[in-house]
Amino acid sequence: MKVTVIGGTGYIGLVTGLGLAVHGNEVICVDIDQTKIDGLKQDILPIYERGLDELLAEAKELATITFTTAAEFAIRQSDIIMIAVGTPAMASGATDMRQITTALKQVAQAIDRYKVIVIKSTVPVGTGAWAKQLIKQHLKKPGVAFDVVSNPEFLREGKAVKDFLHPERIVIGADTKRATGMIKTLYHTFDAPLITTDITSSEMIKYACNAYLATRLSYINEIAEISECVGADIHSVIAGMSYDNRIGGHYLNPGPGFGGPCLNKDINALIHFAQQAGADVNLLRAVLSRNARQTKNISHYVSQQIQALGIANENVNICLLGLSFKAGTDDLRNSPAVDLIDQLVEKGVVIKAYDPAVKALYKRHATTVSVCDDLFSAVDQAHIIIIMTEWPQFKQLDLNALKKRIKYPLIVDTRNIINVHRAQLAGFVYKGIGIADRSALEIMDAAL
Numbered sequence: 155m156k157v158t159v160i161g162g163t164g165y166i167g168l169v170t171g172l173g174l175a176v177h178g179n180e181v182i183c184v185d186i187d188q189t190k191i192d193g194l195k196q197d198i199l200p201i202y203e204r205g206l207d208e209l210l211a212e213a214k215e216l217a218t219i220t221f222t223t224a225a226e227f228a229i230r231q232s233d234i235i236m237i238a239v240g241t242p243a244m245a246s247g248a249t250d251m252r253q254i255t256t257a258l259k260q261v262a263q264a265i266d267r268y269k270v271i272v273i274k275s276t277v278p279v280g281t282g283a284w285a286k287q288l289i290k291q292h293l294k295k296p297g298v299a300f301d302v303v304s305n306p307e308f309l310r311e312g313k314a315v316k317d318f319l320h321p322e323r324i325v326i327g328a329d330t331k332r333a334t335g336m337i338k339t340l341y342h343t344f345d346a347p348l349i350t351t352d353i354t355s356s357e358m359i360k361y362a363c364n365a366y367l368a369t370r371l372s373y374i375n376e377i378a379e380i381s382e383c384v385g386a387d388i389h390s391v392i393a394g395m396s397y398d399n400r401i402g403g404h405y406l407n408p409g410p411g412f413g414g415p416c417l418n419k420d421i422n423a424l425i426h427f428a429q430q431a432g433a434d435v436n437l438l439r440a441v442l443s444r445n446a447r448q449t450k451n452i453s454h455y456v457s458q459q460i461q462a463l464g465i466a467n468e469n470v471n472i473c474l475l476g477l478s479f480k481a482g483t484d485d486l487r488n489s490p491a492v493d494l495i496d497q498l499v500e501k502g503v504v505i506k507a508y509d510p511a512v513k514a515l516y517k518r519h520a521t522t523v524s525v526c527d528d529l530f531s532a533v534d535q536a537h538i539i540i541i542m543t544e545w546p547q548f549k550q551l552d553l554n555a556l557k558k559r560i561k562y563p564l565i566v567d568t569r570n571i572i573n574v575h576r577a578q579l580a581g582f583v584y585k586g587i588g589i590a591d592r593s594a595l596e597i598m599d600a601a602l
């Protein structure tokens with residue numbers, strides 16, 4: 155089919171455009187950013203995402219992909235227009251709809267025959283109905299037929315190409331058979347269950363998924379804190395939970411809290427529009443506040459350890475391993491590591507960091523944090539090593555080699571990726587998440 159993707163050089167737009175192109179569709183990726191479009195024509199990707207370079211090469215080989223800034227031309231050529239522009243959060247938590255509005259008006263001005271307009275961007279529930287109205291109001295050719303469809307994406311950073319090419323499901327929210335039929339045809343080469351529903355429910359599915367994922371993480375982070383307080387071991391707790399088919403053991407690793415561009419933003423947006431619609435959002439609020447607590451707990455623990463060391467804060471060297479919000483990406487948006495750094499900076503300690511993918515932090519960190527080129531430089535003379543991202547190379551750290559370079563042997567492993575006994579054997583004081591440093595008996599004795 156002939157497809158135009160508006161916002162076609164962005165994260166979602168590019169993966170979607172290329173993914174559809176390698177499935178044999180004729181795709182035009184449109185963007186207002188001339189530099190990115192020119193770059194893509196010369197095989198320069200505007201973002202790093204595993205496998206995207208190969209996808210681009212394959213689409214070019216098939217000659218099914220075009221990059222352009224000429225939106226009107228592209229829209230006229232296509233049967234399906236996918237909108238994948240950014241929907242950032244505003245300070246209130248509400249979604250900034252300016253880019254979507256511009257794209258919809260552009261579509262309204264360009265369409266001259268029946269088209270299906272697919273909203274891929276994550277948008278507040280109700281956007282589909284609103285988009286229909288907006289297009290109608292701005293049609294250059296009044297009366298021309300069109301349908302609006304919601305087709306949310308479920309792409310994870312670092313796995314987006316795989317997630318697009320091998321989706322667990324494809325959700326199609328439409329209110330006409332004609333539109334549903336066209337989107338079904340678009341995806342007919344994909345081996346995935348199709349969920350067809352109305353537009354509003356489809357929009358809700360996306361928020362329901364991300365809110366559930368976040369809830370699951372806040373839940374296990376809370377259970378980890380309780381485990382630590384009562385002397386239970388979170389690894390065993392999760393193992394025991396995972397055999398219950400209703401629960402499973404996946405997406406249940408406690409940590410420094412969820413980050414990234416999506417989960418926080420989407421829950422804030424959900425809270426915002428749910429409240430406007432008169433719904434109760436106590437659970438969602440708790441999910442966010444639990445999440446914010448994770449880095450506060452780590453920061454508090456660090457303060458306690460500094461006090462126990464009896465060294466002035468400005469003489470304490472902290473080594474942070476991992477800066478991105480999760481392994482496999484260089485994305486710093488909403489990264490718990492950055493959040494922790496901001497709290498540590500306030501304490502006036504010396505901070506050195508290393509991340510295999512991140513080579514610089516934000517401007518505000520220029521004078522307060524050194525981002526090192528190699529792990530050992532970051533570790534040198536450290537009093538406290540804090541692992542913030544679960545990069546595979548941190549799992550296999552040579553602890554004996556590390557021990558020779560540090561001032562005090564304390565590892566705070568916020569991803570629980572290092573074996574406690576291995577750390578202790580190498581002479582480290584080990585602190586994980588949900589792993590008590592006192593036995594249940596000691597805790598009980600202290601409480602009585």
Ligand code: UDX
Nearest residue numbers: 307308309310311405406407409412413414416479480
């Ligand atoms: C998420 C959703 O998974 C995806 O479906 C949606 O389209 C976009 O948002 P992403 O943000 O790329 O994807 O990352 P994800 O792998 O879900 O991780 C989110 C955060 O949770 C990360 O900070 C990660 O470190 C954390 N996490 C994840 C945990 O702390 N423990 C886990 O077990 C899993």
